[in-house]
Structure formats: C-alpha cells, structure tokens
Amino acid sequence: MGVDVKDEDRKAIAANLALVSQQIALLEQQYHRIAGSVRLLAVSKTKPVEALEAAYHVGQRAFGENYVQEAVDKYHALSHLTDIEWHFIGPIQSNKSRLIAQTMAWVHSVDREKIARRLSEQRPDNLPPLNVCIQVNISGEESKAGVSLSELDDMVALVNHLPNIQLRGLMAIPAPQVDHDAQCRVYEPLQQAFIELSKSDRMIDTLSIGMSADLPAAIASGSTMVRVGTAIFGARDYSAKA
Ligand SMILES: *Cc1c(COP(=O)(O)O)cnc(C)c1O
Numbered sequence: 001m002g003v004d005v006k007d008e009d010r011k012a013i014a015a016n017l018a019l020v021s022q023q024i025a026l027l028e029q030q031y032h033r034i035a036g037s038v039r040l041l042a043v044s045k046t047k048p049v050e051a052l053e054a055a056y057h058v059g060q061r062a063f064g065e066n067y068v069q070e071a072v073d074k075y076h077a078l079s080h081l082t083d084i085e086w087h088f089i090g091p092i093q094s095n096k097s098r099l100i101a102q103t104m105a106w107v108h109s110v111d112r113e114k115i116a117r118r119l120s121e122q123r124p125d126n127l128p129p130l131n132v133c134i135q136v137n138i139s140g141e142e143s144k145a146g147v148s149l150s151e152l153d154d155m156v157a158l159v160n161h162l163p164n165i166q167l168r169g170l171m172a173i174p175a176p177q178v179d180h181d182a183q184c185r186v187y188e189p190l191q192q193a194f195i196e197l198s199k200s201d202r203m204i205d206t207l208s209i210g211m212s213a214d215l216p217a218a219i220a221s222g223s224t225m226v227r228v229g230t231a232i233f234g235a236r237d238y239s240a241k242a
Pocket of ligand 1 (some may be wrong): 230
C-alpha cells in the first residue's frame with residue numbers, strides 16, 4: 001500500500017482488464033459455455049488501493065484478497081466505494097476469522113470445520129449471510145489446504161447446518177501441471193463433484209477455479225469464477241511488502 005500508482009499504471013490495469021475479459025468471453029465460446037457465465041474476480045493481494053481504484057473505475061467490482069490485515073485495511077480505505085464485493089481467498093487462521101466475518105462478502109477458502117463454525121458465529125447480525133466456498137484439495141500430497149473429495153459430503157452437511165454462512169460452491173488451487181490436458185484431468189473429479197452438489201441445492205452456483213496460468217483449462221472444466229491477479233495488476237513484488 002502507499003505505493004505510487006502512476007497514470008500509466010492505471011491505463012495498463014484498464015487495458016489488462018479489458019484483455020482478460022475479452023479472453024474469458026472467447027474461452028466461453030470456445031468451450032460452449034453460456035456467454036457471461038464466468039465471473040472475473042480481480043486478485044489484488046499486495047497491490048496498493050490505487051490499483052484497485054483504477055480497476056473499479058473501469059467497472060470491476062469483485063476483488064480477491066489473501067492476507068487478512070491487508071484485506072481489512074483495503075476494505076476500510078475503500079469504504080466509500082459501497083458496491084465493491086470483497087472476497088477472501090487466502091489461508092485462514094482461526095484467530096483472524098472474526099475480522100473476515102465482519103468485512104468480507106465471500107470466503108473461498110473454508111477448509112475445516114472450526115473455521116466454518118467461527119465464521120458463522122462471528123458474522124454480524126446486520127449483514128447478510130457470508131457466501132462461502134469449500135476449498136477442495138485436488139492435488140493430494142502436494143498441497144496441504146482443502147478437504148479431500150472423500151470428506152466433502154460431511155463438510156457440505158456441516159456448512160448447510162450453520163445459520164450465518166451460505167454455501168455457494170467449491171474452490172480449488174491445483175498444483176501446477178505440465179499442460180492444458182493435465183490441468184483438465186486434475187479438474188475433472190472436482191467438476192463432477194460440483195455438478196452433483198449443484199443438483200441438490202439451487203444456491204450452489206460457484207466453481208471457483210482458474211488463475212492467470214490456467215484460464216482455458218478452468219473454463220473448459222466448468223469454472224464460474226476465475227481468480228486473476230498477475231494478468232490484471234502485473235507481477236507481485238513480495239519484497240516490497242515486509
Ligand atoms: C494469488 C492467487 C490468485 C491469482 O493468481 P495469479 O497467478 O496472479 O493470477 C488466485 N487464487 C489464489 C487463491 C491466489 O492466492
């Protein structure tokens with residue numbers, strides 16, 4: 001934050017957003033998806049609020065953040081932009097769940113019972129239910145976060161039973177694969193689980209998969225929300241964060 005965002009940076013963000021949106025529209029056509037069925041979540045982690053404002057001013061409303069304190073700081077800094085939709089997509093420590101419950105509209109990274117319970121208990125009464133996706137681990141040992149597909153039914157039952165969170169779908173962060181076909185193969189069981197889940201509940205409408213590096217495979221595999229950072233805001237400089 002506090003980093004200088006120049007006029008040329010704003011223009012680059014606007015141009016990148018237009019390009020990514022166009023790419024999504026083309027991929028929808030290519031993979032026989034309904035036009036407009038894939039939403040774009042702009043992942044703005046590590047980027048200054050001015051970068052988010054630049055995206056907002058060309059129509060972007062949904063923003064994804066990974067780090068709790070950074071997400072909350074941006075939420076307050078941009079509170080005048082009342083129609084921003086804040087999505088939390090990062091790992092959740094239980095002592096940070098309250099801040100998330102108080103500020104975010106969505107959480108994509110619900111990966112254990114304790115977090116689901118806390119988010120529901122801590123959701124303020126004056127806010128609508130928190131929209132959540134269950135994070136699924138589809139890469140086995142290579143990734144630690146997420147429930148396995150065999151644990152998914154139990155997690156769905158738990159989330160459905162909690163009053164102040166609303167299950168909207170599934171999210172995954174697969175390990176990097178060598179090519180498009182391998183990416184699709186990894187997504188295949190998740191897509192099947194999502195189709196089954198959405199048959200049972202009309203509120204289930206979100207399959208949160210796809211990042212800058214695997215948009216085609218994710219859209220081919222039924223993504224309804226892609227989470228794109230680098231292709232919109234440029235590479236992240238983690239050294240500047242500390
Ligand atoms: C950082 C991040 C993204 C965006 O990744 P890019 O490669 O920059 O598009 C998407 N999802 C999650 C969970 C992330 O942490």
